[in-house]
Amino acid sequence: xxxxxxxxxxxxxxxxxxxxxxxxxxxxxxxxxxxxxxxxxxxxxxxxxxxxxxxxxxxxxxxxxxxxxxxxxxxxxxxxxxxxxxxxxxxxxxxxxxxxxxxxxxxxxxxxxxxxxxxxxxxxxxxxxxxxxxxxxxxxxxxxxxxxxxxxxxxxxxxxxxxxxxxxxxxxxxxxxxxxxxxxxxxxxxxxxxxxxxxxxxxxxxxxxxxxxxxxxxxxxxxxxxxxxxxxxxxxxxxxxxxxxxxxxxxxxxxxxxxxxxxxxxxxxxxxxxxxxxxxxxxxxxxxxxxxxxxxxxxxxxxxxxxxxxxxxxxxxxxxxxxxxxxxxxxxxxxxxxxxxxxxxxxxxxxxxxxxxxxxxxxxxxxxxxxxxxxxxxxxxxx
Numbered sequence: 001x002x003x004x005x006x007x008x009x010x011x012x013x014x015x016x017x018x019x020x021x022x023x024x025x026x027x028x029x030x031x032x033x034x035x036x037x038x039x040x041x042x043x044x045x046x047x048x049x050x051x052x053x054x055x056x057x058x059x060x061x062x063x064x065x066x067x068x069x070x071x072x073x074x075x076x077x078x079x080x081x082x083x084x085x086x087x088x089x090x091x092x093x094x095x096x097x098x099x100x101x102x103x104x105x106x107x108x109x110x111x112x113x114x115x116x117x118x119x120x121x122x123x124x125x126x127x128x129x130x131x132x133x134x135x136x137x138x139x140x141x142x143x144x145x146x147x148x149x150x151x152x153x154x155x156x157x158x159x160x161x162x163x164x165x166x167x168x169x170x171x172x173x174x175x176x177x178x179x180x181x182x183x184x185x186x187x188x189x190x191x192x193x194x195x196x197x198x199x200x201x202x203x204x205x206x207x208x209x210x211x212x213x214x215x216x217x218x219x220x221x222x223x224x225x226x227x228x229x230x231x232x233x234x235x236x237x238x239x240x241x242x243x244x245x246x247x248x249x250x251x252x253x254x255x256x257x258x259x260x261x262x263x264x265x266x267x268x269x270x271x272x273x274x275x276x277x278x279x280x281x282x283x284x285x286x287x288x289x290x291x292x293x294x295x296x297x298x299x300x301x302x303x304x305x306x307x308x309x310x311x312x313x314x315x316x317x318x319x320x321x322x323x324x325x326x327x328x329x330x331x332x333x334x335x336x337x338x339x340x341x342x343x344x345x346x347x348x349x350x351x352x353x354x355x356x357x358x359x360x361x362x363x364x365x366x367x368x369x370x371x372x373x374x375x376x377x378x379x380x381x382x383x
Contacts, residue, residue, distance in 0.1 A: 017102070017107075018114065018115045019115075021089075021093075021112070021115040021116065022115040022116075022118070022119060024089055024092075024093075025085055025086065025089040025115070025116060025119060026119075028084070028085040028088050028089050029081055029082065029085035029119075031085075032080075032081040032084040032085050032088075033077060033078065033081040036077040036080050036081050036084075037070070037073060037074075037077050040073050040076065040077060041066060041069075041070075041073070044069065048065070048146065049062070051146065051150060052065060052146065052149060054153070055149040055150050055152070055153040056149075056153060057149050061145075061149065064145070065142060065145055065146060068138055068141045068142040068145060069138065069142040070138070071130065071134045071135055071137075071138035072135050072138040072139045072142065074127070074130055074135070075127050075130060075131060075135060075305060075306075078123055078126075078127060078309070079308045079309055079312050082119075082120065082123060082309055082312045082313070082316075083312045083316055083335065083336070083339055086116055086312065086313055086316040086317060086320065087316050087319070087320045087335060089116075089320075090113075090116075090316070090317055090320035090321055091320045094320065094321055099112065099321055109317070109318070109321065109379060109382050110379060113313065113317045113379075116313050116317060117310065117313050119313070120309040120310045120312065120313040121309075121310065123306075123309040124306040124307050124308075124309040124310060125306070126306075127305065127306035127309065128303075128306040131274055131302050131303070131305065131306065132274060135273065135274065136273035136274045136275040136276070137273075137275075139272070139273040139276075140273050140275065140276065147164065147187070150164070151163050151164045151187070151188045154188070155188060160186070160188055160189045161186045161189045161191055161193070162186065163186055163187075163188035163189065164186055164187035164188040165184050165185065165186050165187075166184065166185045166187060166263065166266060167183070167184055168181075168182075168183065168184075169181075169182040169184075169185045169192065169262055169263070169266060170182070171257060171261075171262040171265065172289060173257055173284065174284075174289055175284065176257075177199060177200040177201060177202065177207075178197055178198065178199055178200070178255070178257070179197070179198040179200065180195070180196075180197055180257065180262065181195075181196045181197075181198075182194065182195050182196075182215075182262075183195075185259065185262075185263075187263065189216075190216060190217060190219075190259060191214060191215070191216045192214070192215045192216070192259070193213065193214055193215075194213070195210075195211065195212045195213075195214070195215040195226065195229075196209065196210070196211045197209070197210045197211075197255075201236055203236075205236040205237075205239070206234050206236070206239065207233065207234060207236055208231060208232065208233045208234065209231070209232045209234070210226065210229060210230070210231045210232075211229055211230050211232075212226035212227055212228060212229030212230075212250075213227060213228040213229065214226075214227040214228060215227065217258070217259045218251075221253070222256055223251065223252055223253045223254070223255055223256060224252045224255040224257070225249065225250070225251055225252070226247070226249070226250045226252060227248065227249055228247075228248060229246070229247055229250065230244060230245065230246045230247070231244070231245045231246075231247070231250075232244045258283075261279065261280065261283055261284075264276050264279070264280055265280065269294050269295045269297075269298035270298060272295075272298070274299070274302050277295050277298055277299045277302070278299065280292065280295050281295060281296060281299060286360075290356065293353065293354050293355070293356055293360060294350075294353075294354040296353075296360040297350050297353040297354050297360040297363050297364060298350075299360070300360050300361050300363070300364035300365070301346075301350065301363075301364040303364065304364040304365050304368050307368050307372075308342070308368065310372060310375075311342060311368060311371040311372055311375060312339065313375075314371070314372060314374075314375025314376065314378065314379070315335050315338045315339065315342075315371065315374070315375050315378060316335050317379070317382075318375075318378040318379055318381070318382040319334045319335040319338075319378070320335070321382055338371075338374075342367055342371050345366075345367045345370065345371075346367040349362075349363040349364070349366050349367055350363055350364075
């Protein structure tokens with residue numbers, strides 16, 4: 001391109017412009033990421049720090065806990081930090097008349113935002129890798145670390161069977177037709193008390209009912225052992241009891257239900273790692289237990305969540321450019337409101353997927369697709 005006798009390398013100039021936009025964005029993103037991460041850690045410290053100190057954790061142990069916790073917070077803070085940084089960066093360009101200058105020489109808004117979309121794609125890939133590997137390890141390690149400290153502190157005061165007790169632990173394993181009800185289960189001693197197991201046939205008719213004062217899972221052989229119990233068998237056609245047998249100890253070698261899986265099912269799906277959800281769905285397909293639809297929605301949600309980064313760029317850039325023509329806060333407010341609307345839509349779709357009204361896959365991806373389409377419309381309108 002020639003202008004006033006001078007020759008310009010358009011490709012090189014555009015690469016220079018891309019680097020400029022990207023570096024300016026990256027500076028703000030790094031600052032906002034650190035600030036947002038710090039806020040979330042302060043929120044966690046409001047509850048966890050007291051528990052750690054109450055468990056006599058050392059300063060080194062507390063620091064280690066927050067080191068292991070940090071990766072699990074990144075998928076939460078990265079989209080928020082991206083939104084803040086894009087709004088601030090593009091708003092700053094517009095206030096300095098840089099956007100007007102770029103568009104005056106024929107550069108479209110799509111092309112100006114290209115480095116930011118590239119950053120969005122990069123962050124989406126980073127989040128996908130984090131969700132698939134580092135975040136699950138972080139979630140499980142930090143939770144186990146805190147629980148172990150709490151259990152150790154409790155074990156110094158009470159009997160081990162009273163440490164880390166879960167009340168009313170239930171597990172419906174439809175693959176083998178066994179329904180478990182455990183009055184109390186010690187996560188520390190790995191023993192259950194007041195155990196009732198209902199054995200059913202493929203039609204859901206009760207075949208046997210086994211009760212025991214105590215039960216534990218043999219980690220070596222991988223089966224349950226019941227102590228001081230009774231087995232009552234039934235006629236499946238009439239439902240009448242046939243016989244009753246008492247026992248002191250029974251090795252149930254065919255009973256392979258893992259108590260770790262039972263405990264996992266007591267937790268909210270959003271509190272579980274990707275590995276744990278994958279283990280649950282691998283052990284018990286959702287078709288065998290409608291309750292597991294929530295876990296399947298969460299599974300697909302973890303895979304879809306990284307692409308929120310593209311949604312963020314798509315809604316932030318047009319509003320950041322348009323908002324400063326009147327008041328800088330107008331664009332910020334609109335984009336923040338739209339970002340909030342996205343999460344409301346995501347929660348609604350999660351509810352629909354958990355109740356089986358839409359497929360879990362669609363429940364996770366519909367909000368992302370709708371908002372990407374809306375952001376494309378915003379760009380077209382801004383151009």
